[in-house]
Amino acid sequence: MRFHKILSVFLFVGISLVFLSCTKDIYKKNNKAHKKSVKQTSALIKEIPKTKAELDYDTLSITDEWVGTTNFSVRKPNYVIIHHTAQDSLAQTIQTFTLPGTQVSSHYVIGRDGEIVQMLNDYLRSWHAGKGKWGNDTDLNSASIGIELDNNGREPFTTSQIESLLVLLKRLKWKYAIPTANFIGHSDIAPSRKTDPSIYFPWKRLAEEGFGFWYDEDVVFPVLTAQDSIAIPIENTDSLPQNNIDPILALRIIGYDVSDEKAAIRSFKLHFIQRDIESALTEIDKRILDNLYKKYL
Ligand SMILES: [Zn+2]
Structure with a gap:
């Protein structure tokens, strides 16, 4: 009996170790691919503008010499777009966002327990907004940070999840000086396509904290x-x-x-x-x- 107990403990530890090492391997491979993509994107930024002679089309508006300036910085996000994942777990969402074929991603995913997973540098363009329009802006992916909340769309959001979201929003608003009006939902920018976040999302609470407006x-x-x-x-x-x-x-x-x-x-x-x-x-x-x-x- 005792021997069986010891054996089952060893088995449990063994299986856990195998599982942990597999999990680590999955992220290792994925993060390597991520670094490669970042490198490819960085190359675009590093590209030096072409001179008239280097261009393969004829134009009078480009000079023969290129003149660089040091007065610049990176473009920064000016909107935050909130989503619900419409999936059943954080793990499922992470899998969706790491499979190349899905062509969807998000800067942050917040679990039901309030855990925040960052999947992309804020300065990079995540593919979360899709086709949409807000005001006259038709490329919200370029201008925004996407936050996905793990929620199936038919249930209230958990308190821990909303508290974590508020902490994250506070940091983003401060860091990028995002205007109060620019904290919006996916359904706001894509009315004919999207209905997330659902009616359970506490927009009034967010507005009270300075993220988005609410009526008097x-x-x-x-x-x-x-x-x-x-x-x-x-x-x-x-x-x-x-x-x-x-x-x-x-x-x-x-x-x-x-x-x-x-x-x-x-x-x-x-x-x-x-x-x-x-x-x-x-x-x-x-x-x-x-x-x-x-x-x-
Ligand atoms: Zn969405």
């Missing part, structure tokens, strides 16, 4: 504030002054691509209303929009 609840619901804790039914808008806002123009001012109006409204509702996202804008929604867009002017 006391202005949108004046009756509610006046009577303090006495709530009015959300659909009872009779007592509120009517507003004549042009919702599509307001959405465009915030940054939404309104080429598909229905999709733009859905993305707005996903972020700021977080209920009935497929329905049209209600009077309350319009009041919220009216209050919000002015913050983006």
Whole structure:
């Protein structure tokens, strides 16, 4: 009996060691490939601009001599785009982001336990945003940092995960001087394609911490504030002054691509209303929009 116990302990330790060494090997191979890619990308930056004689096309605008300047630095991210992974585990997401065929990645992945895995230098262009538009920017991958939260899209985000996210956002905002308005979701920049992060994402909490905007609840619901804790039914808008806002123009001012109006409204509702996202804008929604867009002017 005792012998069996000792044997099973040895077996357990042995299997664990084999597993650990395999895991290490996977990352070793992957990180070597990563370094090679970084080297190839660095070569682009190191390239010296060609002179007129070196160019293979005829142009009058390039001089014969090249003149270098030392007044430069690297371009830096100016947006943070938040996603949920729509996968079942952190390990699954990491695997997706390390397989070359998937052509998707992210700078950071945050696990349900709050663990942050960085997968790419902030200055490099991760492939997380895809086709999208915010304001007049149509290459959000070049301008942003992508953060993926391990979440299947049908569940609330964990407290540890949100706390870790807030710490990371604080660092990024400070380091790159990212404007408050530029903390947005994947669905915001790709309304007709994406619905992440889901309605469970705490955008209001983020705005309270200085990451993204939220509407002034006391202005949108004046009756509610006046009577303090006495709530009015959300659909009872009779007592509120009517507003004549042009919702599509307001959405465009915030940054939404309104080429598909229905999709733009859905993305707005996903972020700021977080209920009935497929329905049209209600009077309350319009009041919220009216209050919000002015913050983006
Ligand atoms: Zn996404």
